[in-house]
Amino acid sequence: MSEHLMQHLEPRPRLWLGSVEFSAFEPRNGRMQRHIQHRAALAYGYAGQYVSSARAHHELPVARQPLSEKALRETLQALGFRIATRQSKALPESAGDIFELPSDSAWLRFVLNDLPLLREQGWEIEYSDDFAFDLTPVDDWYAIVDEAPDRDWFDLELGIVINGERLSLLPILLNLLRTHPELLNPAQLARRRDDEQILVPIHSPQAHNKPKLMQVALPYGRLKPVLSTLGDFYLRDEPSETRLRLPTPDATRLNALKELPLSWEGGERLRGFAERLRDIRTQPTPPPADLAATLRPYQAEGLSWMQAMRELEVGGILADDMGLGKTLQTLAHLLCEKNAGRLDRPAMVVMPTSLIPNWQDEAQRFAPTLRVAALHGAGRKKHFDHLFDYDLLLTTYALLPKDLDALAKVPLHVLILDEAQYIKTPGSKAAQAARQLKARQRLCLSGTPLENHLGELWSLFHFLLPGWLGDAKAFNRDYRVPIEKHGDQERLQHLNARIKPFLLRRTKEQVATELPAKTEITHWVELNEAQRDVYETVRLAMDKKVREEINRKGVARSQIIILEALLKLRQVCCDLRLVNSATPPSRGGSSGKLASLMEIIEELLLEKRRILLFSQFTSMLGLIEQELQHRGIDYALLTGATKNRRVPVQDFQKGKVQIFLISLKAGGVGLNLTAADTVIHYDPWWNPAAEHQATDRAYRIGQEKPVFVYKLITRGTVEEKIQHLQLEKSALAAGILDGREAGDWKLAPEDIDALFEPLPGRKPRKR
Structure with missing residues (x-):
């Protein structure tokens, strides 16, 4: 019969693809384990009949072409196939020459990329019923957003269209993440190429039959933005859910989906909100014309940020370093609101008691058109019936709970928490x-929104955007435990990405080029009640003594008595323990200024500032030492009693300590301390030249960082009075406190009256 065979008929290749699932004992873990094997069988078709290398067909009417069959085998081998050496039930042995690929990913690449080319070349392709890579094409991707203006949440459904039928990705991805949890790791996800695909099994519901299992290949290029932004939410929902319910502040997650070729339904307002929130720092707002200050570029950005947050009806944290002007930026924001006619109800700032005078001073200086009421002190309740007459209400964390019944009845325009770490x-x-x-808007001001643990940050956002970060239990589970206990950087990055639009933080280093070489800040302090009582007693006695001396000898010859009187009052302002006649009160109650100083120091230390702290009184430095020791804070000390000046200077310059306590006489001149970036004058130096000399220990040639200078002044006392004198009559002020000769200065009667004036709120008693 061989002489009748057709000699030149080329074989038509048939590739039969199949899979089999089975269980086998795994010695490594001693358990039965599920396995899936995939095989490809190559057969050669001659005149409608198929043969293989191992099995010939004895009645073929054509002559086989060994070289052509070899070329077909080599085609498969060039695609990564190798001859299968282990038996498998994926395909019958009669199916052809059995081949395999090394991995599931190789099979997926073959089916997606190479199989279509083989079809084009005339290969016949067959699938067994159980072939795992029998892929169903995805027709489209879609997104549905269900939102309403009166809700603080929205529903999001992402899905794919297969055979004209919509399928939500939520249950699909939930199952995928359970088998591939590494996909929630951004670093591992980033390693995947965008054109790489992952195989996903899908149950397609059908009306009359049981659900059909389909295989879909999803490209990582589309999955990356979905998984990176929404992955953690998928883990929390039940498989039966088809939509995610997200808080409105999480609308920024939609921005990552913007580049995907999705068919969107609904959510136009929400997507616009998300884009504005993303670009919130690039929407400039002109500063108000009646702001009595020129904003630096970063401060103008802060104003624009607060204005944009107000327009979007969300709150945020202004977390600039101490000294960068958070109060000024906030006052500019309130002026914008007033000028636009939106401040139709009062704004309120809640703060530590020590900051009340600072807010009063800065509001008067920078925003004099704002009507301000300080709800502070025994007479505060007289304002309660007239709160709507004011633009800005100032209260304290200590008084707010006591006055809550009255204040909770007042709808506010903006509610601001200064030093918000207090909550x-x-x-x-x-x-x-x-x-x-x-309030319509809530804002937090804090240079240290996170001091000890992430729970503190949650508390601030629980005030700003209640429920957004979940309850405390959920926040601990999702963020605090993974980050703090396990060092999970991915969860930290995820949290940072969520809070980024709502937190604006600039450090001194970041805005150094915008800062002047030296920034001077007056930090106002209130005397505590014990100090006020002693101050008034000393003031009355000294006032009487000074006036009697002046009446006898005249001003010029009464210099010693005047200096003694002013010294006593200045010591009361610093700390009652400096006044010999004062009985030391209980610890912490001897000085409002010392308490305020320690608050400042703790914040500066968190910012890693390097601090020079000057006082004219070595005994005051001793009291500050006690407070630092009580808190476990290391420091260096330089006074007239220091024998080896080089040691404390080197300790500070080399970074062994962050704080250097220096007395005026010992360290006012001759030191080069350029490691410092912060100077604190605990008690004012009335001679401006002497004060500048001390400041210049840090601010001098070789200093590469901006220097911040804080002057602690007690409100309403002789300290404030002589500061005013210093501005108006600098020679007179310097003479009073430096003990100059009488010819250098002369006190007018009104100067005497000013220096010995009663504290605000105290009625002058008869002399």
Whole structure:
């Protein structure tokens, strides 16, 4: 019969693809384990009949072409196939020459990339019923957003269209993440090429039959933005859910989906909100014309940020370093609101008691058109019936819970928490009271929004955007435990990405080029009640003594008595323990200024500032030492009693300590301390030249960082009076406190009256 065979008929290749699932004992873990094998069978078709290398067909009417068959085998081998050496039930042995690929990913690449080319070349392709890579094409991707203006949440459904049928990705990806949890790791996800695909099994619901299992290949290029932004939410939902419910502040997650070729339904307003939130720092707002200050570029950005947050009806944290002007930026924001006619109800700032005078001073200086009421002190309740007459209300964390019944009835335009870390404990009275106030916008100001643990940050956002970061239990589970206990950088990055639009932080280093070489800041302090009583007693006695001396000898010859009187009052302002006649009160109650100083120092240390702290009184430095020791803060000390000046200077310059305590006489001149970037004058130096000399220990040639100079001044006392004298009559002020000769200065009667004036709120007693 061989002489009748057709000699030149080329074989038509048939590739039969199949899979089999089975269980086998795994010695490594001692368990039965599920396996899936895939095989490809190559057969050669001659006149409608198929043969293989191992099995010939004895009645073929054509002559086989060994070289052509070899070329077909080599085609498969060039695609990564190798001859299968282990038996498998994926395909019958009669199916042809059995080949395999090394991995599932290789099979997926073959089916997606190479198989279509083989079809084009005339290969016949067959699938067994159980072939795992029998892929169903995806027709389209879609997104549905269900939102409403009166809701603080929205529903999001992402899905694919297969055979004209919509399928939500939520249950699909939930199952995928359970088998591939590494996909939630951004670093591992980033390693995947965008054109790489992952095989996903899908149950397609059908009306009359049981659900059909389909295989879909999803490209990583589309999955990356979905998984990186929404992956953690998928883990929390039940497989039966088809939509995600997200808080409105999480609308920024939609921005990552913008580049995907999605068919969107709904959500136009929300997507616009998300884009504005993403670009929130690039929307400039002109500063108000009646702001009595020129904003630096970063401060103008802060104003624009607060204005944009107000327009989007969300709150945020202005977390600039101390000294960068958070108060000024906030006052500019309030002026913008007033000038636009939106400040139709008062704004309120809640703050530590020590900051009340600073807010009063800066509001008067920078925003004099704002009507300000300080709800502070025994007479504060007289304002309660007239709160709507003011633009800005100032109160304290200590008084807010006590006055809550009255203040909670007042709808506010903006509610601002200054030094907002004061509500870091969510169960504290102040935190609970602050959350009960009603306001259109809430803002936090804090240079240290996170001091000890992430729970403090949660407490701030619980005030700003209640419920957004979940309850405390959920936040601990999703962020705090993974980040703090396990060092999970991915969860940290995820948290940072979520809070980024709502937190604006600039460090001194970041804005150094915008800062002047030296920034001077007056930090106002209130005397505590014990100090006020002693101050008034000393003032009355000294006032009488000075006037009697002047009446007898005249001003010029009464210099010693005047200096003695002023010295006593200045010591009361610093700390009652400096006044010999004063009985030392209980610890912490001897000085409002010392308490305020320690608050400042703790914040500066968190910012890693290097501090020079000057005082004219070595005994005051001793009291500051005690406070630092009590808090476990290391320091260097230089006074007239220091024998080896080089040691403390080197300790500070080399970074062994962050704080250097220096007395005026010992360290006012002759030191080069350019490691410092912060100078604090605990008690004012009335001679400007002497004060500048001390400041210049840090601010001098070789200093590469901007220097911040803080002057602590007690409100309403002789310190404030002589500061005014210093501005108006610098020679006179310098003479009073430097003990110059009488010819250098002359006190007018009104100067005497000013220096020995009663404290604000105290009625002058008869002399």
